[in-house]
Amino acid sequence: MTYPAGTPTRPLRLIWLQSGGCGGCTLSLLGQQEPDLVTALRAAHVEVLWHPSLSEATGAEARAILDAAADGTQPVDILCLEGSVIHGPNGTGGFHLMAGTGRPMRDMIGAIAAHATHIIAVGSCAAFGGITAGGGNAVEAGGLAYNGTRAGGLLGAGFRARGGLPVINIAGCPIHPGWFVDTILQLAGGTLSAADLDEWERPLAYTSQLVHHGCARNEYYEFKASAEELGDLGCMMENLGCKGTQARADCNTRAWNGSGSCLTGGYPCINCTAPGFEEPGHSFSATPKISGIPIGLPTDMPKAWFVALASLSKAATPRRLKENAARPTPAILPRDRRKEGA
Ligand code: SF4
Numbered sequence: 001m002t003y004p005a006g007t008p009t010r011p012l013r014l015i016w017l018q019s020g021g022c023g024g025c026t027l028s029l030l031g032q033q034e035p036d037l038v039t040a041l042r043a044a045h046v047e048v049l050w051h052p053s054l055s056e057a058t059g060a061e062a063r064a065i066l067d068a069a070a071d072g073t074q075p076v077d078i079l080c081l082e083g084s085v086i087h088g089p090n091g092t093g094g095f096h097l098m099a100g101t102g103r104p105m106r107d108m109i110g111a112i113a114a115h116a117t118h119i120i121a122v123g124s125c126a127a128f129g130g131i132t133a134g135g136g137n138a139v140e141a142g143g144l145a146y147n148g149t150r151a152g153g154l155l156g157a158g159f160r161a162r163g164g165l166p167v168i169n170i171a172g173c174p175i176h177p178g179w180f181v182d183t184i185l186q187l188a189g190g191t192l193s194a195a196d197l198d199e200w201e202r203p204l205a206y207t208s209q210l211v212h213h214g215c216a217r218n219e220y221y222e223f224k225a226s227a228e229e230l231g232d233l234g235c236m237m238e239n240l241g242c243k244g245t246q247a248r249a250d251c252n253t254r255a256w257n258g259s260g261s262c263l264t265g266g267y268p269c270i271n272c273t274a275p276g277f278e279e280p281g282h283s284f285s286a287t288p289k290i291s292g293i294p295i296g297l298p299t300d301m302p303k304a305w306f307v308a309l310a311s312l313s314k315a316a317t318p319r320r321l322k323e324n325a326a327r328p329t330p331a332i333l334p335r336d337r338r339k340e341g342a
């Protein structure tokens with residue numbers, strides 16, 4: 001196998017830790033396709049020193065690897081954290097002790113991070129606190145470099161890993177496995193720089209577009225033909241809380257599990273790649289409105305324009321879209337008007 005210029009001749013050694021999360025990011029990662037995960041890691045020249053779901057090491061062997069990484073005797077090129085950092089109760093970290101050690105996982109994460117060349121927050125929990133930090137946040141969950149939108153987190157504002165990059169936040173709940181594989185390949189090729197990250201240090205490779213791009217419901221959106229219930233065909237922005245016009249990710253142009261996205265599955269986008277998505281202040285499938293106008297308008301469109309365009313579009317909605325929007329299956333199919341009687 002040949003590797004691009006800049007690729008280290010030895011494998012990149014990767015450690016993956018899990019803390020305050022649901023394991024869903026690993027589950028999603030295992031679904032990597034074309035190529036499968038093992039092939040993708042091989043292509044990136046990555047050696048997994050430890051991953052809770054991929055490793056065969058016993059408890060004692062795993063502890064030895066992690067202890068060596070924490071004291072710097074085992075070099076680590078990429079430290080991945082899945083799940084948020086748990087600081088509770090009362091800042092002790094005692095709510096999540098590392099199995100078999102009595103040591104707060106938070107301390108182990110910090111110790112390995114101090115030696116790692118690159119650090120990846122896998123998922124919105126590790127990036128910003130995520131679902132684990134929702135509600136009253138009784139467990140005192142936070143991210144590696146952010147607590148919600150506040151810089152800081154476990155590693156502190158302005159933190160840079162030994163390789164010079166900030167924590168790379170592959171935010172999402174869960175991540176798309178392709179977002180992770182792209183990042184690993186860029187790191188392996190030595191081509192990932194700070195300029196390849198957005199304002200939340202998320203890889204631009206997947207946040208340079210909106211979830212709205214490529215949504216199969218765009219025709220309904222254009223004419224403001226809206227779904228009324230989950231499972232309806234229409235656009236879910238007006239009534240069902242869809243944030244696809246504000247959310248940054250390529251979910252509708254990069255298929256999940258080889259086929260679709262939340263939107264194609266009939267559920268609105270909840271903007272899970274953004275800090276604070278877990279606390280929208282209302283049900284995920286409701287659209288808060290003032291005087292009938294949704295509060296969360298497209299990111300870069302002035303409100304007055306949206307209102308004017310929406311009423312024009314509604315006036316021009318083709319009958320087919322109007323009829324089909326609030327139904328789970330189309331009542332009217334597209335027809336070629338040149339066909340007699342169509
Ligand atoms: S980001 Fe979401 S899917 Fe990933 S560990 Fe956290 S809660 Fe689970």
Ligand code: SF4
Binds near residue numbers: 211234236
């Ligand atoms: S359902 Fe959401 S993502 Fe799809 S077209 Fe409507 S606003 Fe855009």
